Amino acid sequence: xxxxxxxxxxxxxxxxxxxxxxxxxxxxxxxxxxxxxxxxxxxxxxxxxxxxxxxxxxxxxxxxxxxxxxxxxxxxxxxxxxxxxxxxxxxxxxxxxxxxxxxxxxxxxxxxxxxxxxxxxxxxxxxxxxxxxxxxxxxxxxxxxxxxxxxxxxxxxxxxxxxxxxxxxxxxxxxxxxxxxxxxxxxxxxxxxxxxxxxxxxxxxxxxxxxxxxxxxxxxxxxxxxxxxxxxxxxxxxxxxxxxxxxxxxxxxxxxxxxxxxxxxxxxxxxxxxxxxxxxxxxxxxxxxxxxxxxxxxxxxxxxxxxxxxxxxxxxxxxxxxxxxxx
Amino acid sequence: xxxxxxxxxxxxxxxxxxxxxxxxxxxxxxxxxxxxxxxxxxxxxxxxxxxxxxxxxxxxxxxxxxxxxxxxxxxxxxxxxxxxxxxxxxxxxxxxxxxxxxxxxxxxxxxxxxxxxxxxxxxxxxxxxxxxxxxxxxxxxxxxxxxxxxxxxxxxxxxxxxxxxxxxxxxxxxxxxxxxxxxxxxxxxxxxxxxxxxxxxxxxxxxxxxxxxxxxxxxxxxxxxxxxxxxxxxxxxxxxxxxxxxxxxxxxxxxxxxxxxxxxxxxxxxxxxxxxxxxxxxxxxxxxxxxxxxxxxxxxxxxxxxxxxxxxxxxxxxxxxxxxxxx
DNA sequence: TTGTACGCGTTATCAG
DNA sequence: CTGATAACGCGTACAA
Numbered sequence: 001x002x003x004x005x006x007x008x009x010x011x012x013x014x015x016x017x018x019x020x021x022x023x024x025x026x027x028x029x030x031x032x033x034x035x036x037x038x039x040x041x042x043x044x045x046x047x048x049x050x051x052x053x054x055x056x057x058x059x060x061x062x063x064x065x066x067x068x069x070x071x072x073x074x075x076x077x078x079x080x081x082x083x084x085x086x087x088x089x090x091x092x093x094x095x096x097x098x099x100x101x102x103x104x105x106x107x108x109x110x111x112x113x114x115x116x117x118x119x120x121x122x123x124x125x126x127x128x129x130x131x132x133x134x135x136x137x138x139x140x141x142x143x144x145x146x147x148x149x150x151x152x153x154x155x156x157x158x159x160x161x162x163x164x165x166x167x168x169x170x171x172x173x174x175x176x177x178x179x180x181x182x183x184x185x186x187x188x189x190x191x192x193x194x195x196x197x198x199x200x201x202x203x204x205x206x207x208x209x210x211x212x213x214x215x216x217x218x219x220x221x222x223x224x225x226x227x228x229x230x231x232x233x234x235x236x237x238x239x240x241x242x243x244x245x246x247x248x249x250x251x252x253x254x255x256x257x258x259x260x261x262x263x264x265x266x267x268x269x270x271x272x273x274x275x276x277x278x279x280x281x282x283x284x285x286x287x288x289x290x291x292x293x294x295x296x297x298x299x300x301x302x303x304x305x306x307x308x309x310x311x312x313x314x315x316x317x318x319x320x321x322x323x324x325x326x327x
Numbered sequence: 328x329x330x331x332x333x334x335x336x337x338x339x340x341x342x343x344x345x346x347x348x349x350x351x352x353x354x355x356x357x358x359x360x361x362x363x364x365x366x367x368x369x370x371x372x373x374x375x376x377x378x379x380x381x382x383x384x385x386x387x388x389x390x391x392x393x394x395x396x397x398x399x400x401x402x403x404x405x406x407x408x409x410x411x412x413x414x415x416x417x418x419x420x421x422x423x424x425x426x427x428x429x430x431x432x433x434x435x436x437x438x439x440x441x442x443x444x445x446x447x448x449x450x451x452x453x454x455x456x457x458x459x460x461x462x463x464x465x466x467x468x469x470x471x472x473x474x475x476x477x478x479x480x481x482x483x484x485x486x487x488x489x490x491x492x493x494x495x496x497x498x499x500x501x502x503x504x505x506x507x508x509x510x511x512x513x514x515x516x517x518x519x520x521x522x523x524x525x526x527x528x529x530x531x532x533x534x535x536x537x538x539x540x541x542x543x544x545x546x547x548x549x550x551x552x553x554x555x556x557x558x559x560x561x562x563x564x565x566x567x568x569x570x571x572x573x574x575x576x577x578x579x580x581x582x583x584x585x586x587x588x589x590x591x592x593x594x595x596x597x598x599x600x601x602x603x604x605x606x607x608x609x610x611x612x613x614x615x616x617x618x619x620x621x622x623x624x625x626x627x628x629x630x631x632x633x634x635x636x637x638x639x640x641x642x643x644x645x646x647x648x649x650x651x652x653x654x
Numbered sequence: 655t656t657g658t659a660c661g662c663g664t665t666a667t668c669a670g
Numbered sequence: 671c672t673g674a675t676a677a678c679g680c681g682t683a684c685a686a
Contacts, residue, residue: 046437048663110373219605375679
């Protein structure tokens, strides 16, 4: 900046202003400065800027794992909104561990981020305390709670599962099971599980433990989990899954057994994906746009960062139950 | 740090040392400082540290799109290696546009990153020039070239495609087509295309333009592209694809037409994915671990950053042709 | 092993 | 509209 200032016949401060808030500088001055900057091949130093202003343009985004397509899609939604405003993302994978999440947040704090976008509303007590204390903007995503840290965006996983059970029961199911990954700290899962139990009771069915089947998030694991369960519980007539991967895996196994869908057995799940409308028969799924959740989360975070406190506390983006051939 | 220093009865400089290089500080002093830091709830300021030392712990990673599973997997590989060393990632999506890539790099430069991990070896002239000039560590990934910017890690997409053509020809194909996405700046694609043409000529087949079919990267697009092509060219007896998504799409269409695999027609492609071994019949694919490419790239970057110039120029991670039922 | 002085590249603030 | 001065919080370099 000193060099540019010398070349343009001004001081460094005027250069700073010309570059960050051009309207504060007389047009001829600004033009001279811009020319000088280009001539010298100036690259601004955001690190120094952040230190001087104590305002960073970093946003921390924490997802369970970036390799699951739902999270990479929501990341893409966040990224496209933040990029326009000149924010950069510091991405963390907590691997579904709350302690790891807390560690990540603490370590990212050293970059003095402008805010956080987290997944779910379940966090370690230490993290809740920390985020309460430092009073930085926070958005929680993918699920709704009555008690968000600041604001949250997502849909009611409870209601979605309740509707899904209702749906398969209406379509003739009497013995549904819930096929899901086993991450006890995943509130999307626990809310769905509560809804599953509630809906079953409302139909006079006892939600015994053997109505929940755990599986890793791979097709092979879903296939063998389905195989094992159908062997032990041949009366099963509906499989509800926590992910499209598990739904497709279940479908493969059901097809292999030549069970007739949707009369002998039904399949439906969460997190619709293109594959679900391509497989034969195509699969009934709960859909909610991940890009939209991400984009909305980013906008809500910007509202908190820039807008002050007129921020909305809670945005329900809703969900759709897309009925297809498996029900 | 001043506060900690006061509480521990030392100067800020000693605090700085105690925190960054504990072995330079007498143990009792270090313990006092640590206790004081904990008591005051000290959070280091990496921004100030970066400015003072002009050494950042940011690494810029640029991928075409994070929502494609191959890139999110390689990101995960990069991330797990860099995290151990205390580096953070600034992630950019270039959307397969070289100009966008150049813009991204220029804008990330303001954070004074320690290095770059890029996808492919094809970049805009401006970017090549820039990276040459600033002499920062760079690793190019996913493909090999004789002329890397600094170092590169990946496998020969040319050789892989050549082997794939050889393979289907050996299995009886005479009229192969190449089904791929249409990103002209994607050097993985252009190398595969060159190999496809070369291998065809080596078999006395003219690589006419209608032997290449373009499709978006969705199952639906792959299905309709396959449908269209098979209608116009019913003599087609092998479909080679640039992605598992296209391979699975092609398989669905081939199955729908009740063509017999692998006798009437064959399918094989790049970027093996679990789905390829689950579908019926399962699909022959080229495999190379994306996590491994990412992890290796990260290590090669660290070598440049920390190790000086003993860095390897080129790492060929190789590939496997996994034969399955479609050939 | 610890301390002193200074600089990293910018922006806040107030004066002119 | 522009300038002077003083931070921002830390690390480098050298001295003690």
